[in-house]
Amino acid sequence: MLSTDDGWGGSAGRPYLPRAFSVAEAKRGEGGVRLDFLVEAVGPGTERLAALQPGEALGVTGPLGRPFSLPRDLGPELAGAILVGGGIGLAPLAIWRRQLAELGIPVRTLVGFRDPEHSGGVEELFSCCEVRLTSDDGHVGHRGRVTDLLGVLLEGNAAASAAVYACGPPPMLETVRVMCAERGVVAELAMEAPMGCGFGACFGCAVPLAGGGYLRLCVDGPVVDAAEIETALVPGSGH
Ligand SMILES: Cc1cc2nc3c(=O)[nH]c(=O)nc-3n(C[C@H](O)[C@H](O)[C@H](O)COP(=O)(O)OP(=O)(O)OC[C@H]3O[C@@H](n4cnc5c(N)ncnc54)[C@H](O)[C@@H]3O)c2cc1C
Numbered sequence: 001m002l003s004t005d006d007g008w009g010g011s012a013g014r015p016y017l018p019r020a021f022s023v024a025e026a027k028r029g030e031g032g033v034r035l036d037f038l039v040e041a042v043g044p045g046t047e048r049l050a051a052l053q054p055g056e057a058l059g060v061t062g063p064l065g066r067p068f069s070l071p072r073d074l075g076p077e078l079a080g081a082i083l084v085g086g087g088i089g090l091a092p093l094a095i096w097r098r099q100l101a102e103l104g105i106p107v108r109t110l111v112g113f114r115d116p117e118h119s120g121g122v123e124e125l126f127s128c129c130e131v132r133l134t135s136d137d138g139h140v141g142h143r144g145r146v147t148d149l150l151g152v153l154l155e156g157n158a159a160a161s162a163a164v165y166a167c168g169p170p171p172m173l174e175t176v177r178v179m180c181a182e183r184g185v186v187a188e189l190a191m192e193a194p195m196g197c198g199f200g201a202c203f204g205c206a207v208p209l210a211g212g213g214y215l216r217l218c219v220d221g222p223v224v225d226a227a228e229i230e231t232a233l234v235p236g237s238g239h
């Protein structure tokens with residue numbers, strides 16, 4: 001959860017509560033750990049964060065919640081990973097891709113964008129590796145949806161030996177959830193929901209479970225087993 005020291009809460013009003021972010025990269029260096037975030041300015045909190053100047057202080061609470069699981073922990077036959085990112089959702093996939101690669105786990109990365117305004121981050125976060133790109137309007141990569149590429153991969157042998165990891169807008173996550181459920185493919189989704197506290201107290205982030213009841217996305221997620229949830233179309237999430 002991020003906020004800024006100045007221009008946040010108090011008599012300044014909105015933004016008041018901290019905002020939830022995915023860590024896109026974390027690297028140990030001299031004097032501490034450097035954290036990278038990918039921020040899309042959509043409202044008062046993200047606009048304030050995007051306007052931060054070098055040297056300004058940031059409030060950081062975390063890491064919070066549940067991260068992605070290794071393929072072998074999701075199934076003994078799973079040896080590889082397919083990463084599917086949409087828009088700003090590529091942030092948590094960047095750090096996950098690096099961690100998988102360091103363990104020698106084969107990774108295929110698919111990233112889709114809506115239009116040029118929503119296409120940031122690939123060069124900065126995935127400069128190291130091959131990424132297959134799609135865009136709705138054809139401005140980069142293959143014209144179409146990132147889930148089209150996933151469908152092609154899942155038709156091959158990949159479906160039997162790889163776990164799918166996805167983060168992106170709710171309609172994309174829902175398509176991934178349904179595609180994987182239909183093919184019996186194991187998938188984890190990094191979801192979003194409106195978050196108030198970030199540590200389980202306010203129930204602002206409740207997501208319906210397939211078997212009834214709810215999980216709190218901040219403590220039981222944001223990464224969830226796709227088979228566990230009723231739908232990825234969470235009211236109030238996505239932009
Ligand atoms: C676990 C998690 C990880 C996230 N990671 C990132 C990230 O890496 N980079 C990034 O730019 N954003 C990320 N978000 C979304 C980010 O938290 C919201 O965009 C932010 O809270 C909006 O705050 P605001 O004050 O700028 O806008 P608001 O005025 O609060 O909202 C503006 C618009 O964003 C939508 N919105 C508000 N809160 C959320 C939310 N929590 N999730 C989805 N949509 C929301 C609203 O429906 C509205 O359309 C993440 C959210 C969650 C829950």
Ligand code: FES
Nearest residue numbers: 198200202203218
């Ligand atoms: S954000 Fe408060 S319970 Fe999840």
